[in-house]
């Protein structure tokens with residue numbers, strides 16, 4: 001394989017263009033995009049323009065890109081959640097190595113099918129569990145695996161989704177409905193379930209879950225007379241944390257975190273503004289998107305149904321108890337964790353602009369404070385390192401990626417089991433659940449309710 005790796009993009013949206021596309025622009029000695037499939041003409045043209053792609057390398061759908069001659073060394077699939085399986089299977093069948101966005105698929109059966117297909121084809125199928133690649137979680141993993149904490153007895157892991165991220169993605173945006181994308185525990189928290197499994201290195205034996213959509217619904221509206229859109233003269237707009245003009249035009253969440261008062265932050269922040277008008281960050285384009293599009297809707301009057309609070313309790317085969325909390329009401333985006341072992345306690349904060357790990361030895365009382373590397377780029381540097389590893393594996397510099405399909409399957413399994421436990425108010429025996437899944441069962445017991 002040539003030193004400069006040639007990639008094809010399936011989906012040139014936020015992840016395809018803004019994350020992986022940008023990586024290639026910043027590392028053009030190592031990697032280039034040579035083809036794209038994207039149905040939205042504006043996005044396709046923008047992506048193609050960045051890489052000077054000729055007309056014959058531009059496709060409106062993955063079927064056209066993947067049929068015909070081999071066009072690249074590997075394919076990056078960054079379509080929406082329900083659009084992962086078909087192009088991934090087709091790409092593997094056509095002999096491509098694949099980087100696939102999470103979640104792998106929206107049914108457990110499809111997750112298993114993808115894993116089996118990649119292994120049968122002998123191709124790389126790397127899943128974008130980007131947080132495993134951060135310095136923060138690598139350090140937590142290494143500390144736990146070194147035995148420094150002794151046996152881990154309990155692990156509390158919180159995924160604190162900020163109120164504005166929740167409103168953007170899971171109330172107004174693409175992941176607001178489980179039947180159109182995937183449930184919150186899969187769409188968002190499969191990262192966390194993956195981290196928990198990887199950090200402990202233990203499989204879960206049993207699991208239960210509760211959770212609900214507590215706040216972002218019509219009966220929670222502060223007043224009965226508020227309009228369906230924030231810009232339609234909403235009487236509480238100025239006081240509402242979820243105000244669309246407040247978030248996207250005045251940047252209130254970022255100002256409240258101390259970012260510059262007098263600056264138009266749309267070009268420096270990019271996300272989430274870039275998702276409103278196909279990357280067009282001009283103020284008038286954003287305003288028009290708020291007047292006409294989904295992101296201008298009142299959070300109390302959307303068609304969302306995914307939960308804004310969920311707790312999963314788990315016990316591993318070794319007896320470690322785990323409490324995982326997800327909620328969409330945090331002042332700041334980030335994860336917080338605490339692991340208590342028989343020899344030491346680890347506390348960690350992985351928060352926007354602040355990362356710290358503290359390890360306190362039980363016998364001496366000494367606390368070691370670690371500040372992981374605050375790498376630039378999305379997900380605390382995880383996006384960049386994930387791409388770097390994908391390219392290294394393609395170059396033959398690594399055996400298999402850290403987050404290949406097999407390694408990622410367990411977190412997806414936990415997510416499906418947690419959703420089942422929540423919806424049916426049951427405790428799931430994971431050994432039984434796992435064996436159904438691995439047998440490739442199509443039993444309704446192992447498929448998401450909406451599938």
Ligand SMILES: NC(=O)c1ccc[n+]([C@@H]2O[C@H](COP(=O)([O-])OP(=O)(O)OC[C@H]3O[C@@H](n4cnc5c(N)ncnc54)[C@H](O)[C@@H]3O)[C@@H](O)[C@H]2O)c1
Pocket residue numbers: 010011012013014015016037038039040043060061062063078079080081082083101102103128129130174187379
């Ligand atoms: N790894 C992470 O941390 C992370 C973070 C955010 C999102 N994601 C995941 O990444 C995926 C993409 O998210 P996004 O925010 O970029 O979504 P997006 O909607 O911005 O991009 C998806 C793109 O796929 C295109 N598409 C649709 N049908 C297609 C087809 N037949 N052929 C080719 N392209 C097609 C769409 O037009 C769109 O531009 C989702 O599955 C999401 O859950 C992962």
